[in-house]
Every structure is written in structure tokens, then in C-alpha cells.
Amino acid sequence: MTLDDLRVFVAVCRAGSLSAVARDLGCTQSAVSQHVKRLERETGVRLVERRPRGVVPTQAGRVLEAAAAEGIAGLDLAIRRLRDLVDGESGSVRVATGATTVRHFMADAVVAFRERHPRISLEFRTESSSSACFDALAGSELDLAWITLGPPVRGIEQRAVVDLPWVLAVRDGDPLAGRPCAEAADLTGLRLIRLPPNSTSAAHLDAACEELGVRFGYDTGAADWDTALLLAELGLGRAVVPALPGLRAGGDLGALRLVPLPSLRPLSVGWAVRQWDALTPSARAFADLVAECCRRGASSGRTDVPTGPR
Known part of the structure; x- marks a missing residue:
């Protein structure tokens, strides 16, 4: 059982398709299937069921997926923090956003962050919905996701900003x-x-x-x-x-x-992260700066209409 086996297995569970994961990884469907089969041999249980339109995890597969996703997320965060310790005031902050988020909520913060941290790059990944942001956050090296706050999501912390x-x-x-x-x-x-x-x-x-x-x-x-x-x-x-x-x-x-x-x-809109305490210093600085700019804008009446009674 390797880390690559677990990463591919989690991707298959989320995509519901071996071929889709193969396209994303630039490999064959057979190679993706081999990762899953290796896990099934080592665990001794069936992890996915093949359906006419793809695959779904079995009960055992859901147990392994949840544990693997949590472990991979924690490991990715640790690796990012180690890189930051080596690089010092450099590196990157990776953010998942909606289609119009940067313009409406982050423009001032992006400019201010770049002035304060010129060696840190900001990378934005556009998603179509908050649920897609959750999936992207849980399954990659993204640091933050800007979302519309909703019901609790396992393994994700949500924090309202405005x-x-x-x-x-x-x-x-x-x-x-x-x-x-x-x-x-x-x-x-x-x-x-x-x-x-x-x-x-x-x-x-x-x-x-x-x-x-x-x-x-x-x-x-x-x-x-x-x-x-x-x-x-x-x-x-x-x-x-x-x-x-x-x-x-x-x-x-x-x-x-x-x-x-x-x-x-x-x-309510704001941030989603896998674990606030595990954020890199640069990611936390960007999250705090966006929150500060949003709240300052709200208190100064920068929106086009009165807020009205709450």
C-alpha cells in the first residue's frame, strides 16, 4: 500500500469514474484500476463497486476513503509547512474561489498582500460552487477556499467573515x-x-x-x-x-x-480550511487580510445599498 495508491483511490471515490481519474492523471484506466486492486488485495475487502455509469465505494471503501483523505490532507499541510520553513518568506498561497470572488471580496487584500509579501505568490483556482470548493480543498494542496457558509462538512472548518x-x-x-x-x-x-x-x-x-x-x-x-x-x-x-x-x-x-x-x-460568506491551526503563516496572513478588508468595507458602507436591520 503506497501513498499514490491512496491518493488515486480517494480520487476515484470522489470522481465516481476510473476513466475520469485516468484523464486527470495522464495515465491509462488500467493503471488507475491497478492502484485500487492493490489496496483491495492488501485490505482483503472489496473497496469499489462497478456500476453502468462508473464506480461507487463500498461500505469498506467509504471507511478507507475518509481515513485516507484525512491523512493525505494532514500530510500535504505538513509538507507545505516544511517547505515554508526552508524557503522563509517565499512560497505560495493557493486559494479556491467562485467565479466572481476575487473581484468582489479580495481585490484590495490581494494588492495589500503583494505589497507586504512580494516573494509569496497567490494562486487562484476557480470552482463552480461551494461544494466544489470543499472537494478541491479536501483533495489537493489548496490552503483556503472562499465559500458561502453552509452545513458542516467532515474534515473542513468554516469561518464566517462577512x-x-x-x-x-x-x-x-x-x-x-x-x-x-x-x-x-x-x-x-x-x-x-x-x-x-x-x-x-x-x-x-x-x-x-x-x-x-x-x-x-x-x-x-x-x-x-x-x-x-x-x-x-x-x-x-x-x-x-x-x-x-x-x-x-x-x-x-x-x-x-x-x-x-x-x-x-x-x-454569510467566508473561509473554509482543512485545519486552521495547520495553516502556513503566509496562508493565515492572507486569510486575515481578506477578512480585515471585507469588514472594513462593510463598516464604511462600501456596498451599494444600506444593510438594513438584522
Whole structure:
């Protein structure tokens, strides 16, 4: 049993496909299968079941996957810290983010970090959702992931940085555009631009509306918050999105109008890591700097709408 066997096995369990892992690793499907078979011979149990559309771990396989993933993550972190001890004030910080995260939440922190730590590189890996960020964080040498906070995930620590109030995005001239704020009940019966249905933010919005007994429908969908804002500005529908930093108060919003929805429970966003205490000094410094910039921006009213009561 080798570390490579365990890494490949964890990758197979997560991908559900031998061929997908083979493509990622640049090897043959047979080579991937040999790693799994070697583990099965040494453990004496069957670890995966082959299905028409791939493979799934058996009960024994899930036990080994959980232990192997945790051990590999800890070992990767230790190796990173040893490298930092050797390299000193150099190395890199690797971050998983969503499609629009860097622009909205990290721009100021990236500039400040580079000025303070010119020899440390920042590497960003874009993922499509918070769940994809969790998978990337658990299965690679990534240090941090910026996420929408959700239910606990085994082996991952989540830390809130800032709460984002919800706003209704409409085109100028919409009957709701001139209101100083709107109640959740005003959404009843509206047709909205849907956030990605598998995203944590969409689940949070649905839960917040359900708490208030609010139901609405959808006309179209968007892959991310920025796209939803653009579609609303073009007059293709209305969207309920978080009040993102970066659209400064008094700034030119073009034809877009954002109406606060103070009765909806805010959305929490922040960091996810495998283990805070095991972060490298440079990764911790970047995480702290992003949090500091986000909180400073929130307290100075840099978002485009008032936060409203909590």
C-alpha cells in the first residue's frame, strides 16, 4: 500500500469514474484500476463497486476513503509547512474561489498582500460552487477556499467573515425600482432570475423565504451573481442577490437599481480550511487580510445599498 495508491483511490471515490481519474492523471484506466486492486488485495475487502455509469465505494471503501483523505490532507499541510520553513518568506498561497470572488471580496487584500509579501505568490483556482470548493480543498494542496457558509462538512472548518444582506435587482423604470426598501412579501408571485439551483446561496435564499412564507417563480437562470445582475440590468427579469462589495455607494449603476430586502436573513460568506491551526503563516496572513478588508468595507458602507436591520 503506497501513498499514490491512496491518493488515486480517494480520487476515484470522489470522481465516481476510473476513466475520469485516468484523464486527470495522464495515465491509462488500467493503471488507475491497478492502484485500487492493490489496496483491495492488501485490505482483503472489496473497496469499489462497478456500476453502468462508473464506480461507487463500498461500505469498506467509504471507511478507507475518509481515513485516507484525512491523512493525505494532514500530510500535504505538513509538507507545505516544511517547505515554508526552508524557503522563509517565499512560497505560495493557493486559494479556491467562485467565479466572481476575487473581484468582489479580495481585490484590495490581494494588492495589500503583494505589497507586504512580494516573494509569496497567490494562486487562484476557480470552482463552480461551494461544494466544489470543499472537494478541491479536501483533495489537493489548496490552503483556503472562499465559500458561502453552509452545513458542516467532515474534515473542513468554516469561518464566517462577512454577512451580506439581500437585495432585489431590477431595471430602472420597474414599479419596484423607486422604493427605499421592499418586504419579502413583495416578492410573492414575482418571476425571478434563478440562482444556480445546486448552490449554497440558492438554498439559503429558499430557506430564508420559506421562513417568511414567501413563494415566487422563475423565468430564467444564471450561473453566478454577476450574471444575474447583468440580466436584471438588461431588463430580462428581476433577481434577488446578495449586496456584493465593490459597487460603491453613489456609483454609477447604469440602468440597474438595487432595492434592499431587510427582512430576509443575510447570507454569510467566508473561509473554509482543512485545519486552521495547520495553516502556513503566509496562508493565515492572507486569510486575515481578506477578512480585515471585507469588514472594513462593510463598516464604511462600501456596498451599494444600506444593510438594513438584522
